Amino acid sequence: MITSTEISEKKIRSILEEVKDPEVPVLSVLDLGILREIKISENEVEIFITPTYSGCPAMDVIRMNIQMTLLSHGFKNVKVTQVLSPAWTTEWMSEEGKRKLKEYGIAPPNPKQQVCDQKLFASAEAVQCPHCNSYHTHRVSEFGSTACKALYVCDDCKEPFDYFKCH
């Protein structure tokens, strides 16, 4: 049994490190930048999260996993609330998260100012291959295996890879 005095935001944050994005299991909700706020009251913990993409099916799983993980640490009364504004951007992804993504084989999002407003048929942004570090790559499809990714292929090592697109 944990009493409210023992609960600290820091502790909850460290527990939330365990909650991963089910589609990209190396990223925690903190790495993704979707954790907005933690409110602790007498007998309830309220976690505010923001969705990455409106239709991302991972959000429901993440919401449930936040509750289950906190429950396993003794927090029985957990409420997860979705906040839409301001809209999530890949700028909020942590540097640690970007490093983990690359290690996992997914190219991390480029800084926003570089690219987000592309003209029609503009050549795709320069994305570094997460396998061989070459910038000699090209986009195969603007839409990838999940809403947040685009499909690329490396022209040097010939490996296909996902790019977590800037948003």
Add this chain to the structure above:
Amino acid sequence: MSTLIDYTLHLADNSLILGQRNSEWCGHGPVLEQDIAITNISLDLIGQARNFYQYAASLINQTIKQSNNPVTEDSLAYLRTEREFKNCLLVEQPNGDWGQTILRQFFFSQYQYLLFQQLQHSKDEQLAAIAAKSLKEVSYHLRWSSEWVIRLGDGTEESHSRMLKAIDELWMYTGELFQAAGYELQTAKEGIGVDVSLLKPKWEEKIKEIFSEATLPVPEKVFMQSGGKDGKHTEHLGYILTELQYMQRAYPGNEW
């Protein structure tokens, strides 16, 4: 309050029905990458619809105060009849071939792009937040569909003639987008909704620009169909709902 509910449902229905239509391509796209693209767009639209339905449900529950059977996003999507749906006729039109699907998406994405640009400044905070969030996704949809209209229009003789046919099929449903229903006029007056008639010049400008690159003609005066926003639909919506709502109608309350 009831106009705000109707307006929110209208926005939700537009996104849900087009999302459902696009999802029919899942596994049938012309190439794998484009199959993934159209179903990603479908997912974005259904996500938008969920946000709008959740908000509509919370508004409805505030007004009825009956806690043992509250309205939910699911009951709004699965348990209303076609006369209760307020989507535009354009989004319920059949997929046709790839060209027709692309053209429908292009017409609608450009409309949504202009609409959400305004709606993100709505006095209603939740509608503003959903619009701002969705706008980022709609920008992708618009760029992708614009490129495809140009590629097909200015492509081969076959693709060009199919785009001409698609224009013939769909143009008559574009007028309704800019004819405000009562709930749109009322919410626009209150600074909550958007006066859609003001979006028309910008929409036409973009269509002209892309059509000219695509070597496609912009139709002159055509009789415009309308009625969807007030629940009077083409025969297609009934079939869409039959499929969409089947599980909940056959097995009420069923959960995955």
